Amino acid sequence: MTLLDDRIERIAIRSELPVVGATEFVEQLLAVVEPEPAVPVASALLDQAACFYGRVLDGKKGVSPSQRAQIRSAGKAFVAAGGxxxxxxxxxSxxxxHVMGLMTSRRFDRMGDLLDLAHVLMHEVVAGATELRGSNESSRQLHGRLVERLLLHSEIAPEMAEFLKSEYVVASIRLPxxxxxxWLVAVVEKGRLDGxxxxxxxxxxxxxxxxxxxxxxxxxxxxxxxxxGVxxxxxxxxxxxxxxxxSGYKEVKGVMALVLATGRAPGGFYRLDEFLIEHxxxxxxxxxxxxxSVISPLVDNETLIETLDVLIRNDFSRSDAARDLFVHRSTLDYRIRRIEEITGYSPSTGRGSHVLCMARTVYSISKHTR
Known part of the structure; x- marks a missing residue:
């Protein structure tokens, strides 16, 4: 168990609550820190923070001016290490x-002090990092600004253009x-060695x-x-x-919207060629x-919209859809007739299935963009 594990466990003991996965919690916090030299700096900074929370729980003052300076220096050191x-x-955050969650059910009477401490810690870390950035902006931030300018058609400064290659594949990434x-960006940034x-x-x-x-x-x-883990x-x-x-950014945004709207499984690479009609x-x-207007009258009927979704997922095979819905084939046939009565299109015909599939996709995208 690390020192930080011990700090968090003591906080849990003070709260008279069982310790649930303290070590796992710490490992999860530190697992996303990149690059490697920034990990021990982050561990020490979090240990300091946990120590200060423990002081508040013991009825002591939160952070002295000298301790605030230590936190500020730690924030500067973290960014200097590439974090x-x-x-x-x-x-x-x-x-x-985590700390406030442990204390809430005990009705700790100094929750305001814990919240004030959280604000102080955040302020000092940001202040320290900002001091360093003012004189020596990290390459990660420079790269981020460069990408934003490229994607938004902004003018590129000469000192930024030196990083550019002649051609780029544009990709967007999301998690389920x-x-x-x-955190996700930090992991992606590990690929900087590949440009x-x-x-x-x-x-x-x-x-x-x-x-x-x-x-x-x-x-x-x-x-x-x-x-x-996903x-x-x-x-x-x-x-x-x-x-x-x-233009590539606009394309991948559209593709990602279609990926999510059509219920595609995570774990794959998706391109516009797979969604030409939908696009x-x-x-x-x-x-x-x-x-x-075709699909709207149907969406409030949970049974029928679920039936349509399962039919789409099974390429409108009624036998497969009945199996996945755990209903008799005659029940499915009744639902199909109801879908046709409400929408004017039958899932059992080629034209009807295409129209309903596109309508469902458009509706899903409209929900994501509201």
Missing amino acids: CLDVMTSLL RLAS RSIPLD FLCASLDDEAVILVPERSKKNLARLCAEVELRF KPWIAVAEPRLFGAVA AVVSDPIVSSRLL
Whole structure:
């Protein structure tokens, strides 16, 4: 057990609550820290924070001016070691939530002091990191700004352009469960040795991969799965000259929306070629509006919308759909007739199945973009 494990366990004991996975919690916190030299700095900083929480629980004052200076120096040291500030602030937030969660059911009467301490720790770490950034911006942040400028068609400064390769594959990555986006970006940044550039935009990690390094996307997928225990979705656009990556970003955003709307399984690489018809349909606002009007009367009927979803998932095979729904074939036939009565299209015909499938996709995308 590490010193930080012991701090958290003592907090749990003070709260008279059972210790549940203290070591696992600490390992989870530190597992996302990159690069390797930043890990011991992060461990020491979190240990300091846990010690200060323990002082508050013992009725002592939170942080003295000299201790605040120590936390500020630790924040500076973490960024100097190559650590991502967003990752550290996220770790401090999770530690604070963990401590407050332990104390809530005990009705601890100094919860306000714990909250004040959390704010102080966050402020000093950010202040320390900002001091360093003011004189020597980390390459990670420089790369992030470079990606954002490329994707948003902003002008590129000469000192930033020196990092660029001639062609990039544009990719976006998402996970099927909630993971702080900055953690995901930190793992992606490990690929910098391959020339990867990464930034977080619109709730997803966007990656620019040099054309010669695109084979390493599979390695990245495996690394993400290893770190977070889940397979990611990755949408990919074909290589583009660095001046045209904005169009690739628009493409992968559209592909990712279709991946999620059509219920594709995580763990694969998805490209526009797999969604040509769907993409053409959702890109036309008039067609999309008509299809929404077809499916809207059906969505409030949970039984029928589930039946349609299962039919779509089974390529409209009624035998397979009846099996997956655990219903008799005659029950399924009745539901199919009801779907036709409500929408005007029958799932048992070629034309009807195509229209209903597209309508369901358009509706799913509209939900994601509200």
